[in-house]
Amino acid sequence: MRLSPDQLIFWQHGFFKLNGTIVFTWGLMLVLAVGSKLITRNLSTDLKRSRWQNLLEIIVTGIEKQISDVGLKHPEKYIGFLGTLFLFVALAALCTVIPGYEPPTGSLSTTAALALCVFAAVPLFGIEEQGFLGYLASYMKPTIIMLPFNIISELSRTLALAVRLFGNMMSGAMIIAILLTITPFIFPIVMTLLGLLTGMVQAYIFSILAAVYIAAATRSRKPKPAPAPAI
Amino acid sequence: MDNMTIIAVVSIITAGLTIALGSIGPALGEGRAVSTALTSLAQQPDASATITRTLFVGLAMIESIAIYCFVVSMILIFANPFWNHVIAGAAKVAGK
Numbered sequence: 001m002r003l004s005p006d007q008l009i010f011w012q013h014g015f016f017k018l019n020g021t022i023v024f025t026w027g028l029m030l031v032l033a034v035g036s037k038l039i040t041r042n043l044s045t046d047l048k049r050s051r052w053q054n055l056l057e058i059i060v061t062g063i064e065k066q067i068s069d070v071g072l073k074h075p076e077k078y079i080g081f082l083g084t085l086f087l088f089v090a091l092a093a094l095c096t097v098i099p100g101y102e103p104p105t106g107s108l109s110t111t112a113a114l115a116l117c118v119f120a121a122v123p124l125f126g127i128e129e130q131g132f133l134g135y136l137a138s139y140m141k142p143t144i145i146m147l148p149f150n151i152i153s154e155l156s157r158t159l160a161l162a163v164r165l166f167g168n169m170m171s172g173a174m175i176i177a178i179l180l181t182i183t184p185f186i187f188p189i190v191m192t193l194l195g196l197l198t199g200m201v202q203a204y205i206f207s208i209l210a211a212v213y214i215a216a217a218t219r220s221r222k223p224k225p226a227p228a229p230a231i
Numbered sequence: 232m233d234n235m236t237i238i239a240v241v242s243i244i245t246a247g248l249t250i251a252l253g254s255i256g257p258a259l260g261e262g263r264a265v266s267t268a269l270t271s272l273a274q275q276p277d278a279s280a281t282i283t284r285t286l287f288v289g290l291a292m293i294e295s296i297a298i299y300c301f302v303v304s305m306i307l308i309f310a311n312p313f314w315n316h317v318i319a320g321a322a323k324v325a326g327k
Contacts, residue, residue, distance in 0.1 A: 168294075202291070212288070
């Protein structure tokens, strides 16, 4: 009973192993990069455009609207990072319909890597927005007693991001694997549908949480001017 | 009972108890969260996008607790380091 695609070894030479996680991640990267390149080769701005360009525009404007709803003022600065997170995790879950495929996000390595990307991106965006000292000062808000708690919360929410995505993906894959040995036909299909739904929700959650953390780090805390008194 | 039996019995019982007790709290919490969200949706249907999004984020955070318990239970069953250690020791004794 395999816990994650890490144990599925395709090729091994001494220390270097090509396991299922790496191969499926490469496959996803290929699909995303080559697909986007092919679709965006001849972009058109008039009403006659290809269906794939329409699909990409729907996705991009949808993500942009979600990012600005969360409170980030200039979504175009963050959509590269947040959009990629969402598309990678969503495509990883969506491809479960392909037989023989296991989502690479079902391995703690992949989800830990994604969580570390968010962990690194939050201070970078915060420093870009508020300056180095301004960002460090934000750890001491509201009072300096909160400094250790703010640091601990940074670390614990990164860990929570990784384990949440890993747990959801692994449980979906494991339930399907267990059911396949018991009732081979209808029930695993229903559970695959449930796994697809939770995969999409988890992709959305991951990117929205990353957006919320970045919004918290880049929120400028200038005091608002007092409103004029009503006469 | 020797070491192997004790480790096996305790791991199995703990794995079952972990996921059983660990799902109670998150289930109750999620029920309350959804019920409050439905109440606010009924009161302010035009804020439904914000309420729905916040509801999903909140549900994911609550669900994480159940996921942690599930991960511990899976580790106890499938990747149990104590069991592996004891099995390796028994294999070494049998092979000698």
